[in-house]
Amino acid sequence: MLIRKAPDLTYADVTPKSLYLDRRRFLRGMGIAGVAALAGTRLWDLASPRRSAFAATKFDGLLKSPFSTTEKQNTYDDVTHYNNFYEFGVDKSDPSKNAQKFQTSPWTVSVEGEVKKPRKFTLDEIIKLAPLEERIYRHRCVEAWSIVVPWIGFSFSALIKAVEPTPKAQYVAFESYYDPKQMPWGKYAGIDFPYAEGLRLDEAMNPLALLCVGMYGESLPNQDGAPVRIVLPWKYGFKSAKSLVKIRFTEKQPPTTWNRMASNEYGFYANVNPKVDHPRWSQAKERRLGEFFKRETLMFNGYGDQVASVYNGMDLRKNY
Amino acid sequence: MRKLFTSQWTKVVVFLLCLMPLASLGWRALHNDLSANPIEFITHATGDWTLRFLLITLAITPLRKILRLPDLIRFRRMLGLFAFFYACLHFTTYIWLDKFFDLAEIWKDVAKRRYITVGFTAFVLLIPLAITSTTGWIRRLGGRRWQQLHRLIYISAICGVIHYYWLVKSAVLRPLTYAAILAVLLLWRIAIKYWPHPRPAAVDLPPKPQRAQA
Numbered sequence: 001m002l003i004r005k006a007p008d009l010t011y012a013d014v015t016p017k018s019l020y021l022d023r024r025r026f027l028r029g030m031g032i033a034g035v036a037a038l039a040g041t042r043l044w045d046l047a048s049p050r051r052s053a054f055a056a057t058k059f060d061g062l063l064k065s066p067f068s069t070t071e072k073q074n075t076y077d078d079v080t081h082y083n084n085f086y087e088f089g090v091d092k093s094d095p096s097k098n099a100q101k102f103q104t105s106p107w108t109v110s111v112e113g114e115v116k117k118p119r120k121f122t123l124d125e126i127i128k129l130a131p132l133e134e135r136i137y138r139h140r141c142v143e144a145w146s147i148v149v150p151w152i153g154f155s156f157s158a159l160i161k162a163v164e165p166t167p168k169a170q171y172v173a174f175e176s177y178y179d180p181k182q183m184p185w186g187k188y189a190g191i192d193f194p195y196a197e198g199l200r201l202d203e204a205m206n207p208l209a210l211l212c213v214g215m216y217g218e219s220l221p222n223q224d225g226a227p228v229r230i231v232l233p234w235k236y237g238f239k240s241a242k243s244l245v246k247i248r249f250t251e252k253q254p255p256t257t258w259n260r261m262a263s264n265e266y267g268f269y270a271n272v273n274p275k276v277d278h279p280r281w282s283q284a285k286e287r288r289l290g291e292f293f294k295r296e297t298l299m300f301n302g303y304g305d306q307v308a309s310v311y312n313g314m315d316l317r318k319n320y
Numbered sequence: 321m322r323k324l325f326t327s328q329w330t331k332v333v334v335f336l337l338c339l340m341p342l343a344s345l346g347w348r349a350l351h352n353d354l355s356a357n358p359i360e361f362i363t364h365a366t367g368d369w370t371l372r373f374l375l376i377t378l379a380i381t382p383l384r385k386i387l388r389l390p391d392l393i394r395f396r397r398m399l400g401l402f403a404f405f406y407a408c409l410h411f412t413t414y415i416w417l418d419k420f421f422d423l424a425e426i427w428k429d430v431a432k433r434r435y436i437t438v439g440f441t442a443f444v445l446l447i448p449l450a451i452t453s454t455t456g457w458i459r460r461l462g463g464r465r466w467q468q469l470h471r472l473i474y475i476s477a478i479c480g481v482i483h484y485y486w487l488v489k490s491a492v493l494r495p496l497t498y499a500a501i502l503a504v505l506l507l508w509r510i511a512i513k514y515w516p517h518p519r520p521a522a523v524d525l526p527p528k529p530q531r532a533q534a
Binding site (some may be wrong): 143 | 355357359360420429433434435465486487488489490491492495
């Protein structure tokens with residue numbers, strides 16, 4: 001039997017990503033098309049490609065990381081349709097709809113403050129700072145759900161070394177992009193923007209802290225924090241600021257968004273800790289998306305071996 | 321117009337409409353469209369509809385008077401029972417899908433988490449109202465006592481809105497919208513009672529029981 005390669009299939013035959021991503025919408029559309037009242041609007045939805053802004057770049061030659069978990073990854077669909085990104089709306093399904101037109105190119109990140117070499121980085125310059133790795137991390141939200149995501153990036157320490165902090169630098173402050181015109185939903189979020197987060201410098205130097213530019217083999221989708229974000233797997237998700245535009249090295253502990261909003265509920269450290277409950281709900285268990293039963297939450301989200309020593313001698317009940 | 325509200329068919333239509341939120345959940349479940357976190361989705365949907373039905377039920381009396389449509393009373397019991405129905409679904413989702421009947425854990429939650437305490441209170445207060453919603457119970461209690469008992473819906477609705485307000489992280493817009501609507505509905509009642517009124521306020525008794533109605 002002659003086994004032939006298929007030279008007749010070229011890239012042109014590949015289902016366009018926008019259509020592939022729209023398949024569920026398409027199938028749903030088919031079913032509903034029968035319902036006369038809705039048919040018109042739904043078909044209009046199908047006709048207008050809302051996801052055209054998806055300019056995903058593939059990353060090749062990614063290094064494997066010893067920090068990666070072998071746990072089952074969540075689906076791309078879950079991770080792109082269940083997001084907390086209050087600038088684009090407060091419902092989990094809002095960012096996937098509202099962030100589609102978000103302009104992420106050109107993009108610069110300003111690194112400033114207590115550093116010898118303050119500078120602005122373009123996205124390309126950031127990507128070239130260090131070899132890109134795939135890191136499969138657990139991600140635990142303060143709302144007691146969790147996911148497993150194959151992020152792409154490199155240790156944030158590579159950027160820190162590039163700008164050479166002065167001896168005064170004790171903390172790092174992150175600032176997310178905010179433009180009320182592109183993010184009109186932010187007005188109803190109940191928190192202040194631009195979104196601000198921060199770390200102590202030794203936390204930021206920990207190799208687990210990931211400067212992240214992609215996931216699932218390609219660049220970050222808008223709703224997941226395009227084009228560059230920080231990922232801190234041992235902390236509650238809100239610490240991992242999205243769509244970074246400013247990184248500032250400071251002498252004093254920087255103010256952070258959720259902490260300012262309710263300091264009794266959201267601490268500066270916000271390390272995952274099953275023994276310290278959120279004042280309004282328990283943190284002992286979590287629901288891994290895609291699983292029916294809840295699982296026990298692990299101290300430092302299971303990253304104690306890497307980070308526990310950073311907090312030696314600290315009362316984690318007080319410094320929640 | 322009047323005929324529309326007195327027709328038996330209207331009641332059937334309203335009944336089916338009230339089932340639409342449940343049908344929508346069923347449809348989404350069949351089509352794998354309950355988001356990445358289905359249990360949360362169901363919890364939120366049933367909670368939202370409990371509040372909406374409570375507010376719709378509380379809107380009946382003001383609408384009857386303002387629009388001069390006394391026949392709207394025919395729908396009040398059904399709407400109130402649908403509020404209880406969605407509250408039961410909401411509560412079941414919590415004890416079954418969220419807590420897996422872990423009674424110790426549930427009791428800890430009810431005692432310790434104030435948003436659950438107040439939500440649980442809202443639910444418990446609806447139980448006697450659902451039980452005594454029948455024509456037989458109206459007769460047994462007598463109109464006035466029955467009416468007094470059923471004022472518990474005010475407290476239940478207030479507790480329900482507080483429950484929502486206390487559980488959100490920062491997005492208070494939606495719970496505050498419910499709170500504003502509830503405030504209007506309750507303030508209207510106070511205004512009717514205490515403001516000088518040209519006509520004596522009509523006593524708001526349920527219709528005379530003629531025959532058992534669903």
